[in-house]
Amino acid sequence: MSTSTRKRPPTSQHPSPAAHPSKQQATAPPPPQQTPKPPLEEEFLDEDVYLDETLIPYDDEESVILRDIEERQGLASRLAKWARPPLSDAYVSQSKNVVYQQLEIDYVIGECHRELLPDRFGPAAIIRIFGVTREGHSVCCNVHGFEPYFYISCPPGMGPDDISRFHQVLEGRMRDASRNGRVPKYVRRIELVQKRSIMYYQQQTSHPFLKIVVALPTMVTTCRGILDRGIQIDGLGTKSFMTYESNILFALRFMIDCNVVGGNWIEAPAGKYRRTAKNLSYCQLEFDCLYSELISHSPEGEFSKMAPxxxxxxxxxxxxxxxxxxxxxxxxxxxxxxxxxxxxxxxxxxxxxxxxxxxxxxxxxxxxxxxxxxxxxxxxxxxxxxxxxxxxxxxxxxxxxxxxxxxxxxxxxxxxxxxxxxxxxxxxxxxxxxxxxxxxxxxxxxxxxxxxxxxxxxxxxxxxxxxxxxxxxxxxxxxxxxxxxxxxxxxxxxxxxxxxxxxxxxxxxxxxxxxxxxxxxxxxxxxxxxxxxxxxxxxVPISFLLSRGQSIKVLSQLLRKAKQKNLVIPNMKQAGSEQGTFEGATVLEARAGFYEKPIATLDFASLYPSIMMAYNLCYCTLVTPEDVRKLNLPPECVNRTPSGETFVKSNLQKGILPEILEELLAARKRAKADLKEAKDPLERAVLDGRQLALKISANSVYGFTGATIGQLPCLEISSSVTSYGRQMIEHTKKLVEDKFTVLGGYEHNGEVIYGDTDSVMVQFGVPTVEEAMKLGREAADYISGTFIKPIKLEFEKVYYPYLLISKKRYAGLYWTSPEKFDKMDTKGIETVRRDNCLLVKNLVTECLHKILIDRDIPEAVQYVKNTISDLLMNRVDLSLLVITKGLTKSGDDYDVKTAHAELAERMRKRDAATAPTVGDRVPYVIIKAAKGAKAYERSEDPIYVLENNIPIDPQYYLENQISKPLLRIFEPILKNASKELLQGSHTRSISISTPSNSGIMKFAKKQLTCIGCKALISNTNGTLCSHCKGREAELYCRTVSQVSELEELFGKLWTQCQECQGSLHQDVLCTSRDCPIFYRRKKAQKDMAEAKRQLDRWNF
Amino acid sequence: MEIDPASTLQRKQSAYHSLDETFEIQKEVYRGQQYSQIYFARLHMLRTLLYSLVPSWKPHVPVCTVLGLEGGKECIIVGTLYKHMKLKPTILDEYSKERSAAPLVKRHNFMHPDDHLVLEDESGRVKLGGSLLSPTSYVTGVVVALHGKETDAGDFLVQDVLEAGLPSQLEFPLKSREDKYVVLVSGLSIGSSTCNPLQFQLLVDHITGHLGDEQEQGIAAEIVHVVIAGNSVEIPHGILNRQNLASKDLSRLSEPIKELDILLTQIAAGLPLDIMPGPNDPANFALPQQPLNRCLFPGSSAYNTFRSCTNPHCFELDNIRFLGTSGQNIEDLEKYSEAKNKLEFVERTLRWRHLAPTTPNTLGCYPFTDRDPFLIESCPHVYFVGNQDEYETQLVEGSEGQLVRLICIPKFCETGTAVVLNLRNLECHTLTFGTSV
CATH class of the missing domain: 3.30.420.10 (Ribonuclease H-like superfamily/Ribonuclease H)
Structure with a gap:
């Protein structure tokens, strides 16, 4: 048997597919309907690749497996005890409704079911739903009778005869485009329906549309291509058509039309389903069913639970x-x-x-x-x-x-x-x-x-x-x-x-x-x-959540809603970035500084969704500039947005985006209320997951309208949203600064120090958190009153103290109650970036802690100085200096030389076995090297550095790692931050270790020095020179205290590693360079040996 | 003035024999060895012993390894206990992402109701179930034999426990008994704020016979040995790490040691003296702590009665065997287990036959490769632990009639109390010196 798993020609024993997926047509002479696809397609939806291309002959496989299993009888019995619970009689006799939670929906091409669909023949798409019943039985439900379709708008004056002529022409074109002759009819039927496009406000409630039903899902794409390019119809000439809802995956189409949502419970009533004659799957319950017979349960009450x-x-x-x-x-x-x-x-x-x-x-x-x-x-x-x-x-x-x-x-x-x-x-x-x-x-x-x-x-x-x-x-x-x-x-x-x-x-x-x-x-x-x-x-199906982006989720909701409203969604041409960009969210100028008075933060609750609801912003409420002139809508019925677009108010036409948002937010409110009531932890988990999902979904609607290469971009909406957002921030600032003034009867003048997308930071000038909270609440209520519902300004928290560095960068203590602060909140102070060494993170965290919590700036400055001094004096733990980067390709493939790739190359020359390879993370430190050496030449393996006492380059760390983040923090606080911190007496003494393997050491002679003053001593057994004799006790105490600290560290480090590996009696093997204590452990081991040697010198 | 020869008191003598050799690590070096070997050595020694006890304990139950367990079958397994502890502090806490704003209250005990025990041998681990073996009284590192069976959940249901028990003891020498006293003192903490120099001077004067009337001096003359069990000085650790010390700091560093040396010289001039290092002394951290360096004691080290010893410390006086520590082993047990009093902890270590089972897990120790020096191979007659909060003592009897005097020596600087032990009958009393008027 061939081992190829791709493009295996279907055998005669099996229903042969009717059409090839568009991808495979690339080998054939380029068919006319091939459309060039944009290189960057976000979730291109019309890849309806059918799934049975790799089937192998039925009997063939069965025999292969049987043979195998016989050979491994022992194993089979070992595994058998884990099989699913056996079916009860009610299931076997098909007298029970099958209720199951579905997890996966796909479809295959198969022959029409003779009994369920007696009047159809030829290949058709069969939806397969996989799921689990409450008892833990696996289910495979083959759904028949659901047909792929899409819409086009009906040209004016098209009568039933024209439609049937159009049908014939289209059928002919489809036949030309496909090479598969087994399909009896490509375009099954064309129906005249009354629908309306979702785009733009229209006064008529409906227009005629043609619903084109095709035989197989892949034909939707083909057919759309033909119609896009234009089709010659007698009497009408060549005409191209805008298609509607022609880019929806077939399985999703089915879910939308049958009200099935991802992971919900579906019921197949007894008597309406039939066990399949020959099981095509390994599921315990496999049956055929008509799509119209399925009952889809909405996830509430009993049906919100999870199957096992x-x-x-x-x-x-x-x-x-x-x-x-x-x-x-x-x-x-x-x-x-x-x-x-x-x-x-x-x-x-x-x-x-x-x-x-x-x-x-x-x-x-x-x-x-x-x-x-x-x-x-x-x-x-x-x-x-x-x-x-x-x-x-x-x-x-x-x-x-x-x-x-x-x-x-x-x-x-x-x-x-x-x-x-x-x-x-x-x-x-x-x-x-x-x-x-x-x-x-x-x-x-x-x-x-x-x-x-x-x-x-x-x-x-x-x-x-x-x-x-x-x-x-x-x-x-x-x-x-x-x-x-x-x-x-x-x-x-x-x-x-x-x-x-x-x-x-x-x-x-x-x-x-x-x-x-x-x-x-x-x-x-x-x-x-x-x-x-x-x-x-x-x-959407669960599998979409990981494999696709945000917009399919919004599209799915939009389609569901549109269906209820009898609206259809056009398949917009991929416009690329032609539509241009629009102005984003506003950020008020940040008045950088260290604020030692409480800063109240006023937040707009779900700002963008609220704006869309408040101003009824939607595809179907947008009035085209042309219509603005033509329709002459009364001004009380429209909103003109600050960006210049016109939308009708909800009394003329309620938008469906606002409606989706209202439902999402209402559902979230409900979920949150239920969450408060719920006791059962599993139920709570479901509800909490739901409220989170609802929040994320509500927020992604705005993004959907702004995604220029998305499914249905509408920059008029997104730019209107942001323009309103900007207006609101400005408006809030103005109101705060007008109302909260000494003139207005308040103790201090309120001042807006910073504002970001949906929040405004106000310094009311009051000294206590409690007063700031009171004023914050007052301001929020006052300003909310000036907005259209549901836009609401909320008072949530107070920052005190607050270190504002620049826009999107700040740190502060976060208070929600006047008694004690909740946490330290930082934004944009990226202490966790990977290319930073741990020292930076520790330093920044510690400084912020000292500044904000201890409120001790001098101590923070001292801490920085000590750390810099430690760095220069070579007293910093090496593990804090390790920088890690992933090796994504081998050294030669990088365009520019990089420190980690070069090091990997060097390490390979030293020992190919342990050198990092592509896919590994390469940890390195920067070492001192000849003057003028490039940074990438100075990277070195930390273990090699430890073993050979190679000096690190403190200057590199000072300049390239710690100085920037530090200055960022200290600049709003200190006048001459750079001078104060990075220069000064603490930077003057430096110490560099001598490498044990460098050239010069080969010529050096080792001699004992006095432990006290480093003077050379000739007596090989001595410890101290004659001048230091009197300080024995003190010097001994020092040596021994170093040993003592190291011993303590050594014990802690190595027992921790034993703990992680989960065994006391076996040696630790772990070489996780991601683990913060890996290098410390190595270093402790080495330092310990050295310290012990020093201590032994005292035992004369 | 003429001295009356009859009234000249002659200090009694006793035969001293040091057994510290096993705690010395002079020749051992750190070569990259890990801690698995000490566990292995411990398990190996104690398992041989426990196996020899099993036939008389449960004659018909088969013995197997953790790996050899079969579900439902009763058997005996021997291994090292490991206590899984939720609250156990780890060095990784330093790296925890969120530094809590409020400083954590330092806990004295890290127990949690969810803690559970696991038994491990070289072959594997098994979680222990059942209520018989209480996680509150056991700690990581103890070797025991367990009788029980594996449950369906994969746990081992413990039905009975066998500990190593007291080792055999040299016979207590009974012949020609006379009162001879040994003074045990710990926690002098010279240099600390709570230290009262006069108190210790009074003790020294008492021991050396400079105090009281003839009767009291007569008693003092019967003191044959002094043991100082750790924490003799307190050195401000903060200043040790600074690069350049001011002369004021220098004196803060060396003054306490000088003072100690002066006082020890007074004792050493009169009678033999053993000094053990403790957690605060200028000695190494990991157990066994090595003797305090003689260079710290230029005065007293000149006497051959002055002995700087290891911690733990083991010696014989007139064939009576002493074993003791400066208290770290018990302090650590207190953090990770529970008992009604300190003596119970002390007694447990004796019954486990291991001085410090929590080494190296939570108590630092040298990574020995071929032995575990903390195993108690021979039962002492006196087992003392220094630096405890209060004086406690008890006589424990082993299954073979071994008699052991357990002593918790209180911190002298806080209580002004030293313990006096009579070698004749192992009875104890305290000496307390008050200085308030």
């Missing part, structure tokens, strides 16, 4: 060759660790690890060892099939683990491996994808489609939802779980693998931990609840 999904968390280990990052063509997969948890349970019910070669047992874990790699992979496949997970999670599984497994199986020639999905006969495919979005940037990724199972890569979720300095599993778990993870370097992994059963057990324990952490993160951050709720609120 099975969540598989896994991790693989590969044995790389020395000096190379593992590659699937060469390097074997040696271990796979799996944990399976039922949604809602706190502990996994399956823990196992599959290892290549023997492995000692691990308590509580099922260890399965195999002699050949092929068996490991196949065991994993069988495990997946038996466990039947609904959601597969892991860390970086989409980019690494899954593609690696599949490519490895290909390299080993195991064609039967990648059948991991729920659909029989179907292989898992790996595709390279590029995800690009304004918000998240461009990311290259691999897409692995496992049919019927949702993949949830925690790595992607982290990158999406959290701003962190590093996204390694180690630092993510340190951040969220306050746990350091042991990190075993991949060069050690091969050594452990090549050892004995014990060393492989060590590796297995490590691998299990890596599989367990994603599950813990998932639980801790409530990802399941938050994402399911987000899918429910926005109505």
């Amino acid at each position: 999904f099975r969540i598989l968390s896994f991790d693989i280990e590969c044995a790389g060759r020395k000096g190379h990052f593992p590659e699937p063509i060469h390097d074997p997969v040696i271990q796979v660790a799996n944990l399976v948890t039922l949604q809602g349970e706190s502990q996994p019910f399956v823990r196992n690890v599959m290892t290549l070669k023997s492995c000692s047992p691990i308590v509580g874990v099922d260890v399965m060892s195999f002699d050949v790699e092929r068996e490991v992979l196949l065991a994993w496949r069988d495990f997946i099939r038996e466990i039947d997970p609904d959601i597969i999670i892991g860390y970086n599984i989409c980019k690494f683990d899954l593609p690696y497994l599949i490519e490895r199986a290909e390299a080993l020639g195991i064609p039967e491996f990648p059948m991991l999905g729920r659909v029989r006969n179907s292989r898992v495919r790996v595709r390279d994808t590029t995800f690009s979005s304004r918000q998240y940037g461009i990311r290259e990724s691999k897409e692995v489609t496992i049919e019927g199972r949702v993949q949830f890569d925690l790595f992607q979720a982290m990158q999406r939802d959290h701003k962190l300095s590093s996204y390694s599993l180690n630092s993510v778990s340190a951040h969220f779980l306050s746990e350091q993870k042991e990190d075993v370097h991949h060069s050690i992994i091969s050594d452990l693998q090549n050892g004995n059963a014990e060393t492989r057990r060590r590796l297995a324990v490590y691998c299990l931990k890596d599989a367990y952490l994603p599950q813990r993160l998932l639980d801790k951050l409530m990802f399941i609840y938050n994402y399911v709720e987000m899918a429910r609120v926005t109505g």
Whole structure:
């Protein structure tokens, strides 16, 4: 059997697809309807690629699997106990309604169902819904009868005859465009319907539209292309048509039309569904059903709960060759660790690890060892099939683990491996994808489609939802779980693998931990609840949330709403950036300074959504400039926005964006109220996830209208929103400064010191937090009264004291009650940037702490001076100076020479085995070197530096690392910050260690010096020179106190590492350079030896 | 004035034999060794011992390793306990992202109701369940034998516990007994604000027989040995790290040591004296602490009666074996476990046969490679712990009839109290010196 998993021609045993996806047509002579696609397409929606391109002959696969399973009877029985609960009789006899929570919806092309649709024939799209019942049964529901369609506006004067002529012409053009002759009819029918476009305010309630129903989803694109370019119709001439709703994914279309939202419960009533004759999937309940018979439950009450999904968390280990990052063509997969948890349970019910070669047992874990790699992979496949997970999670599984497994199986020639999905006969495919979005940037990724199972890569979720300095599993778990993870370097992994059963057990324990952490993160951050709720609120499938950007969520809501209102959404041409840009949010000039009086902060609650609601801003309320003149609308019925656009008020036409927003905000209010009532922690989790999802959704509506390469950009709306926003900030400033004056009867003049997008900072001049709060509330109420509802200014917090550095950069203590402050709040003082060393972060944090909390500026200054002095005197812990950068390509590929790439190259020359390779993070420090050496030449491996006493370059750290952030903080506070902090007596004494391996040391002679005064002493046994004899006690105390401190540190560091690795009796192997104590631990070990030597000199 | 020879008091003598060798680390160096080896050595020694006790404890229950556990099958496993503690401070706290605004109250005890015990041997770990083994009284590092079985959840349900128990003891020498006294004192803290120089001078005068009438001097003459169990001086640590010390600071640094030396010289002139380092003394931090350097004591070190010892300290006086520490081991147990009083902690260490089970986990120690010096291989007759809040004492009896006198020596600078032990019958009393009028 061929190992190719792509573009396999369909066999005769199987329904053959009717059309090829547009991508594959590239090989054919360029068809006329091919449209050039813009290079940067955000979530291009019309890629309706149908899914059965990789089916393999039915019997063929079945026999392959059967043969395998016989060979591994033992394994099969081991796995069988984890199978899903058996079906009850009611299910078997089909007398029970099947109610299930759906997780994934896709579609395949198949023959029309003969019994359900007796009057249709030929290939059709069959929607597949995968889900889980309350009892934990897996469900695959094949939905029949739903047809792809889109709209065009009907040219005026088109009668029924014209329509049928038009139908014929279109059918003819479609036939020319496709080479597949098996479809009896491309354009199934064309209906005349009454609809209205969402764009622009119109006085008529409806216009005639043509609804074009086609045979297969992929034909929508083809048909749209034909109509876009124009079509010759007798009597009407050549005409091109604007299409409506022609870029909606078929599955989403189905969800919208059937009121299905992501992750909701669906019911198939007994009697309305039929068990499939021959199961095409591995689900327990597989049945066919008409789309009109399904009942979709809205996620409320009983139906807001979660089904007991099975969540598989896994991790693989590969044995790389020395000096190379593992590659699937060469390097074997040696271990796979799996944990399976039922949604809602706190502990996994399956823990196992599959290892290549023997492995000692691990308590509580099922260890399965195999002699050949092929068996490991196949065991994993069988495990997946038996466990039947609904959601597969892991860390970086989409980019690494899954593609690696599949490519490895290909390299080993195991064609039967990648059948991991729920659909029989179907292989898992790996595709390279590029995800690009304004918000998240461009990311290259691999897409692995496992049919019927949702993949949830925690790595992607982290990158999406959290701003962190590093996204390694180690630092993510340190951040969220306050746990350091042991990190075993991949060069050690091969050594452990090549050892004995014990060393492989060590590796297995490590691998299990890596599989367990994603599950813990998932639980801790409530990802399941938050994402399911987000899918429910926005109505998109769960899998879209990670793989697509924000705008599909808004589009889905817009489409649902438009459908209710009988509106249709035009498929706007991708306009690119032609529409130009518009002025963004306003930022009031920041009056930088250190404010020692309370600063009240007035915030607009959800400003942009409120503006859109208050002024009824929507696609359907926008009046075109032309209509403004023509329609002569009375001024009391329209709003002219500060940016010059005209929108009608809600008495003429209620906008649907405002309506969506109102519903979202009302739903959020409800969710928050319910949250207060709710007792059950799981229910609370759902509600909290929901209110968060609602908030995010409300805020993304504005962005949707402004996304120029998005689905339906409308800059008139977005620029109006920001212009109102600017006006409001200015208005607030003016009102505050007019009202709160000494003249107006207040004690002090109020002053607006800064204002940002949706908040204004006011100094009322009062000395206490309490008074500031009182005035803040008063101001908020007063100013809110001057705005149109629901725009509301809220008083939330007081900053006291407040250090305003510049716009978008500030720090202050955050008070919400007058008794005590809540926290220290900083913005834009990026202490967590990756390219900064830890010293910067510590220094900035400590200074802010001293300035804001201790209110002791001199002490902060002293602290800075001491730190700088320590740096220059070489007394700073090396681990604080380590800078880390990811090596994304090998050194030669970088256009400019970079410190980390150069270092990686040098390290490779020293020892190829442990040198960092592409994909690793390279830690380095900047060392002293010859004058004029470039910065990239001065990078060095911190461990090498430690071992060889290489002097670091304090000047580099002073100038390039700490000076900027420090000056930023101190400039508003001190007059001559730069002079005061960076120059002065504390910078004058410096100390540089002598490298132990440098050239000059070969000629130097070592001689003992007096511990007290460094004078050379000739007596080899002595400690002190004759002059220092009297100071013995004092000098001894000093030496011993250094030893004592180091000993304490040594103990703490090494026991911590034992703690992390979870074993007392085994040596610590971890080489996690992300761990803050890695270098300290090494250094403590080395310093300890040296200090002990010094101390021993006293024992004469 | 003529001296009446009959009234000349002759100080009694006793035979001293130091057993500190095991606590000395002169030749050992830091070569990159880790702590796993000391745990391994400990487990190895104590397991051999526990295995030998098992046949008489549970004759019919099989012994297996953590790995060999089979669900539901009763067996005995031997391993090192590890206590999983939620509140245990770690060095990583320094890096925690949010520095809390309010300074944390330093806790005295890090226990939490969620703490649980885990048993570990070289083969693996298993979580311990059941109410028999209370996490409040055990700490990380203790080696025990457990009888029980693995539950379905993968825990080990403990049904019975066997500790190593008191080691065997040299026979208590009974012949020709006469009253001989040993003075135990700790926490002089010379140089601290609470230190009252006169108090210690009175003690010195009493010991050396410069105080009181003939009867009292007669008692003083029966004192054969003095042990100073740690924290003799208090040095301001803050100033030690500064680069250039002002002369005023210099004197603050060396004055307490000079003063101590003067007082010790007075004692050493009269009778043998052992001084042990404590956590505040100018000595290393990790256990075993090495003897205070003789260069600190130019006066007293001239006498051969002056001995600078290790902490822990072990010696024999007239074949009576003493073992003691300056208190770190008990202080650490107090942070990570609970007991009704300090003596209970002391007794536990004896029953676990380990002076300081929390080394190296929470108590710093030297990373030994081939041995664990804190194992109590032979049962002492006197086991003392310095620097405690109050004086406590108790006689403990072992299963083989071993008798051990446990003593908590109070801090002298706070209580003005020293402990006097009679070698004849191991009875104890205190000496308290008040200076207020």
